[in-house]
Amino acid sequence: MKILIVSDAWYPQVNGVVRTLATVRDELVQLGHSVEIIGPDRFRTVAMPTYPEIRLAVGAGRKMADLIEAADPGAIHIATEGPLGFAARSWCLKHDIPFTTAYHTRFPEYVRDRAPIPLALSYALVRRFHAPAFAVMVATKSIEDALTAKGFRNIRRWSRGVDTGLFRPRDKSFLDYPRPVSLYVGRVAVEKNLEAFLKLDIPGTKVVVGDGPQMEEYRRRYGDVKFEGARHGEDLAASYAAADVFVFPSRTDTFGLVLLEALASGVPVAAYPVPGPLDVLEVPEGADPVGCMDEDLGKAIASALKIPPERCREHALTYSWRASAEQFLSNLRPLSQTAGYLRAV
Incomplete structure (x- = not known):
């Protein structure tokens, strides 16, 4: 099948959405499918207010139409609710094309x-965006339940995976700081609730791997924290494995790929009991935990430090990117079995 994915989040951005799309694309190609991704790199862009690292496409409508028609896909997936997502959605609705x-x-x-906008208003907009979709893919049951309660329909599950070859237990000398090392990996941005971690008075060393709009502000305010900047590949994997506990302070993520990457590295997780951690850290009844969730994040860290690394690794091994890609594929709505279908619109 020729699959077209439209996403406002794409390289050079580095985040969970980009990693998910890129990895699932590669898996789909290995399964024999053709995948094209339309991202902001193909358009004129402006910096997102308060977050200049993210570029937003402007005037996307006409070019989006040309790109979709040139791609002639067998299925269209719109990954984000940004300018490109709205442009692709508009084109699909205009031509009565399922997505x-x-x-x-x-x-x-x-x-x-980031702004004093009521949740009810934002949810109304997001609900309207997703309403015409054949399927709205979500990563976890917690998010499915939350969206269902807010009036979303046609929800289907699309889980995630982890590269257990790259993210694996290693020697801990890569981070040569007083122990225990409490690690955060992700965007250094206000929506990640990172200050809840940075403010903690806990033993050992707090380490942050990542970059973002609040980096310089947090460097100034939290001199006891080691800010390592963005890391990738082997350096990122070594950072995970060198930690003693992984701290996930976010309350707004729908999944949190970093949770799986930490667990695959043999590192237990400390988090709040919110969607994302509640799903990823769930274990069968009677099984030993792989993390600790508590409204007292410091207490969660202290408890997580007692969890055996091998238990964390064992749990991560149950997640597969191949299974994620196959689940994504099963959720798609093929446009037509006839080649050149879009050229007739």
């Missing part, structure tokens, strides 16, 4: 953290 969407980010809560 699927995904709910990667708790966008209303994200907006609330």
